[in-house]
Amino acid sequence: MDDNEAPTFEPDLIRAIFKHIWIKKAQERERNGFPNTEAGDSEVGAGTSKKNRPTSANTNALKLSCELLRIFITEAIQRAGTIAEAEGSTMIEPTHLERILPQLLLDF
Amino acid sequence: MEVDEDNRSDFEKEEEEEDDSVSDLLRDRFRLSAISIAESEAKRSGMEISPPIVACIADLAFKYIGQLAKDLELFAHHAGRKSVTMTDVIVSAHRNEHLAASLRSYSDELKAKEPQSERKRKKVPRKEDKGIDGMVNIPDL
Numbered sequence: 001m002d003d004n005e006a007p008t009f010e011p012d013l014i015r016a017i018f019k020h021i022w023i024k025k026a027q028e029r030e031r032n033g034f035p036n037t038e039a040g041d042s043e044v045g046a047g048t049s050k051k052n053r054p055t056s057a058n059t060n061a062l063k064l065s066c067e068l069l070r071i072f073i074t075e076a077i078q079r080a081g082t083i084a085e086a087e088g089s090t091m092i093e094p095t096h097l098e099r100i101l102p103q104l105l106l107d108f
Numbered sequence: 109m110e111v112d113e114d115n116r117s118d119f120e121k122e123e124e125e126e127d128d129s130v131s132d133l134l135r136d137r138f139r140l141s142a143i144s145i146a147e148s149e150a151k152r153s154g155m156e157i158s159p160p161i162v163a164c165i166a167d168l169a170f171k172y173i174g175q176l177a178k179d180l181e182l183f184a185h186h187a188g189r190k191s192v193t194m195t196d197v198i199v200s201a202h203r204n205e206h207l208a209a210s211l212r213s214y215s216d217e218l219k220a221k222e223p224q225s226e227r228k229r230k231k232v233p234r235k236e237d238k239g240i241d242g243m244v245n246i247p248d249l
Contacts, residue, residue: 006152007144014173017134018192021177055181057192060218064197065176067214071207072172073142074149076165081155092150092157097164107204108172 009066011059018057018065026054072108079104135170142166176200194218 030052057065079100080092087096143166150157183196194215201207 007141007148009138009141009145013134013137013141017138017173018177018180020131020134021174022181025178025181053190055184055190055192057180058194060215060222061180061192061194061197063218064194064211064215065173065180068176068197068201068207068211069142069169069173070145071210073145073165073169076168077146077149077155077157078153080157080161081150081153084155090154090156092155092161094158094161094164097161107207108201 008070011062011066014062014065014069015057018062019054022054022056026052072104075107076100076104138170138173139163139166142169 076097077092080096083096083099084090084092143162146157146162146165150162179200180192180196183199184190184192187196198208198211198215201211
């Protein structure tokens with residue numbers, strides 16, 4: 001399923017995206033759950049109290065997430081390609097993607 | 109929508125957060141990577157793919173990573189951790205046995221590559237594990 005020279009995601013990029021989302025959520029938690037601590041002091045995520053510190057991810061977890069996302073994309077292409085082939089075409093068209101999309105989203 | 113590899117090579121780490129422009133930048137980088145993965149996969153299987161489809165798949169993947177981030181955080185917190193580990197990623201794929209099995213064997217590979225794992229060695233790497241015992245075993249922390 002994986003050959004080594006195939007492109008994949010950069011773990012650093014995935015880390016940055018995760019961090020971005022988690023910091024947003026941590027700030028939301030801080031605003032909602034702890035109204036007395038919202039002194040506007042921690043806008044850059046390094047939450048002051050331990051409780052509100054944003055989640056982090058370890059290196060292997062990031063690599064595994066990269067792999068999961070890569071599989072998601074390759075599955076989309078493979079499945080759409082199978083439908084296209086069944087119709088005797090080598091061009092993946094929007095209708096092919098539409099056909100595979102429901103099951104793809106259920107599978108991930 | 110032609111994408112070349114060198115868009116990704118000048119990737120420099122950004123540590124500043126919380127800007128819509130930063131989030132746009134991250135999204136665009138993610139999309140570029142996704143597009144190059146999709147195009148190389150299409151080429152590998154000898155298919156042609158129209159650019160709007162590639163863009164659409166990249167968008168799907170971006171939505172998926174948003175959902176994934178929330179899931180992973182939830183799982184880690186549920187386990188009483190502040191940091192996401194590989195088990196969280198595997199649990200996030202638990203609905204799909206084959207996907208979970210594939211991720212598990214990949215995680216075993218990663219673990220084998222860096223043998224700095226200290227206490228979660230109780231599971232011997234089983235490459236052909238088909239995940240019938242669907243539960244991911246979560247080490248007691």
